Amino acid sequence: MYVAVKGGEKAIDAAHRLLKEERRGDPAIPEITVEQIGGQLSLAVDRVMTEGSLYDRELAAIAIRQARGDLIEAIFLIRASRTTLPRFGYSTPIETSEMLVRRRISAAFKDMPGGQILGPTFDYTHRLLEFGAETQAAEAPVAMAPADIDRAMPRVLDLIGAEGLIEPASAQPSEPQDLTREPLSFPAGRDLRLQSLVRGDEGFLLALGYSTQRGYGRSHPFAGEIRYGEVSVSFVPEELGFEIEIGSIDITECEMINQFKGSAEVPPQFTRGYGLSFGQCERKAMSMALVDRALRAAELDEEQTAPAQDEEFVLSHADNVQATGFVEHLKLPHYVDFQAELELLRRLRREAQGLHQEAAE
Amino acid sequence: MSLLASARPARLNALFPRDEFPQFVYLRKPETGLVMVRGRQGGTGSPFNIGETTMTRCTIRLADGTVGHAFVMGRSHEHAVTAAVCDAVLQGPQGSDLAEKLVAPLAEERSERERQRALQNAATKVDFFTMVRGDDD
Incomplete structure (x- = not known):
């Protein structure tokens, strides 16, 4: 009732x-x-x-x-x-190679063309609380280089890609699936996995990425390149039929270099993991790259033993809006359900007591 | 169009205030919606959907029949209307005046902003040097 x-x-x-x-x-x-x-x-x-x-x-x-x-x-x-806004369409893919770079580092190559640009980062800070930070900021203005540097920043992975030491970035020229148009189904293509990881919870992906480093789905990563900066966004309006730039966005991109894969036809090559976020979410982009690589286990014929390699587990639990909805719904009234369980428990206890009494007699 | 789209609405308004607009009618009133931004797997591979951004579009027609379009990121209707009017005016006889008054300063401001940032970033470029060990003979 x-x-x-x-x-x-x-x-x-x-x-x-x-x-x-x-x-x-x-x-x-x-x-x-x-x-x-x-x-x-x-x-x-x-x-x-x-x-x-x-x-x-x-x-x-x-x-x-x-x-x-x-x-x-x-x-x-x-x-x-x-959900209150209409969808006008899809952008053309952003070209991160043409990024106006604010930060760009590689943990794999020291002297790559373009160099290591630290940009605004927490790395190497002492993690000491800065009391009165406002006055300190006024005392130490931003450093300016005397001359502009070469702004061309070739992709670090292209350096080894040219020699065939790393797999290509993938190119099956198909229309990507869209999570906001059709619900997630398994097995999911890498396009759908990446979309789902971008919106996935940072904490969840951080923990999963960490688990791969600790041995749950080994992938031996190097941070090949992390870059943060501005890229332009272009769109082809139906009524114009040609591409126009509608503005620009800040993004962070992480390319992980992972251990080898080879076959009878192809000699061993490094494999890739890819992470991307809006703005400067570096921890997120790195975690995503680790999880993306782990989720490619089936494609790369690797043994699937760890949670981070299980796409149904990862993708079904990565969305924090869904997760919080289901966890937090527990606090909404469940009075009738609970009454039913109470009733059931009382009956079971009465039956158990009845059995005891019968046994005693 | 790229400069008009990336300009701040307030700056556009200062350079080309509404009371200087020629007469126009809306073919499509400013309307805000979403564009799904796409990226590439591995940065250079097949496309995938990253997430959406807001975009406002608007189409106007000047008295002489010239049509102007605007598609600008964000939710500012004012931005889209100004960009659409500029788009139309820039195609006509007043185009070169407006280019001088509006497009040239916007281009200069953008390249100056990019230059400032590049100089700041250049200062954070790591200058490696090698420590020489003394015990190598």
């Missing part, structure tokens, strides 16, 4: 008003602006855009403020917001 229970409206309304007041904090302190979040909490914005699967800095900043800094809640808000 289904029993509808009403009566929560007033409490819910009051709870939401209380939430607003809590979110605002001390009214004597000015409210944080969307521009401040966009400018000063930019990595939070980047994560919300990547996992919310929508590149719009302003919307992400609004979501972060509304969610009181709870990034998964903000990602949820972004996913909900995108």
